[in-house]
């Protein structure tokens with residue numbers, strides 16, 4: 001007989017505990033993520049003709065709880081996930097393309113991930129030569145953000161939407177693919193001219209987001225992409241491609257000036273700029289304190305530096321994956337992504353400025 005009472009009692013205690021937990025929980029800032037494969041968590045799975053995808057093994061072999069190739073270019077989670085974790089979430093919010101028309105109205109809406117592997121600041125970056133849609137360029141990611149704004153406005157009104165978006169964190173990680181494309185096309189456009197037009201494109205994207213109501217920008221610049229395994233194999237010594245790294249440094253410096261200008265010209269524009277170049281170089285030059293033992297070769301791939309093939313089901317797979325900086329020929333390992341997110345969140349001005357991502361949330 002006693003058991004009759006036990007279950008309801010446990011249930012009501014459980015519900016009381018849940019509501020206490022809910023009461024104690026701080027309100028999490030909504031998170032919107034835009035960018036390329038460094039932040040893509042499965043967008044390109046929804047583009048049937050896309051070749052820029054990772055929804056097959058060995059990708060996802062260390063995905064939490066059970067191996068699963070989600071479309072992340074990683075052995076597990078990526079930087080978008082680890083950043084979201086710092087703000088109280090389990091992982092990145094879902095891809096925009098996975099949402100149904102009614103998703104926004106369900107439960108508590110807490111953000112969206114728009115990032116698409118292979119995409120760039122320029123619309124042409126990452127597009128294939130045939131008619132198949134290969135990537136979602138940043139321009140289109142911002143149009144999707146705009147459609148989300150419209151849905152939110154229909155749902156809660158203009159004033160509440162404005163407030164919601166002004167508290168939201170907008171993370172953007174993009175630029176590498178534009179630099180790769182420029183470098184490998186042997187373009188006759190001088191470097192200065194190319195970078196100016198690239199930063200002009202970035203400026204327009206940021207202004208568009210600002211005009212839609214975005215205010216808090218967490219921006220991640222370009223890593224030393226000349227040190228990716230895919231680029232090292234173009235150097236006879238296996239060293240980094242210096243010219244490509246120089247482009248990344250110049251890109252960061254111009255982006256720094258641009259953001260500084262926008263924050264003075266546009267009221268309420270707040271930002272934090274992560275210096276991926278410095279962060280990553282610091283690890284490459286001194287890997288052991290970070291527990292990395294391999295910072296040149298890819299964990300998953302084939303041939304020289306495991307860099308002569310993509311990470312396919314037949315590729316070689318390393319076993320000590322947390323000791324590798326690179327998962328595949330282009331992308332950081334889960335361990336490296338976790339370290340990057342910690343640095344963006346807590347880092348000092350040598351890595352993230354003028355404030356870090358934790359301070360941006362409070363700003």
Ligand SMILES: *[C@@H]1O[C@H](CO)[C@@H](O)[C@H](O)[C@H]1NC(C)=O
Pocket residue numbers: 184185186
């Ligand atoms: C660029 O130049 C390099 C070396 O001269 C060459 O191997 C490569 O095929 C060229 N790329 C294109 C897209 O023309």
Ligand SMILES: *[C@@H]1O[C@H](CO)[C@@H](O)[C@H](O)[C@H]1NC(C)=O
Pocket residue numbers: 235236237238239240241242243
């Ligand atoms: C190749 O790497 C070496 C270091 O090992 C570096 O000195 C050299 O400049 C690199 N070459 C190119 C083309 O970037």
Ligand SMILES: *[C@@H]1O[C@H](CO)[C@@H](O)[C@H](O)[C@H]1NC(C)=O
Pocket residue numbers: 289290291
């Ligand atoms: C490196 O590994 C050691 C031993 O597993 C651990 O105590 C330490 O926290 C790790 N360091 C970093 C930076 O992850």
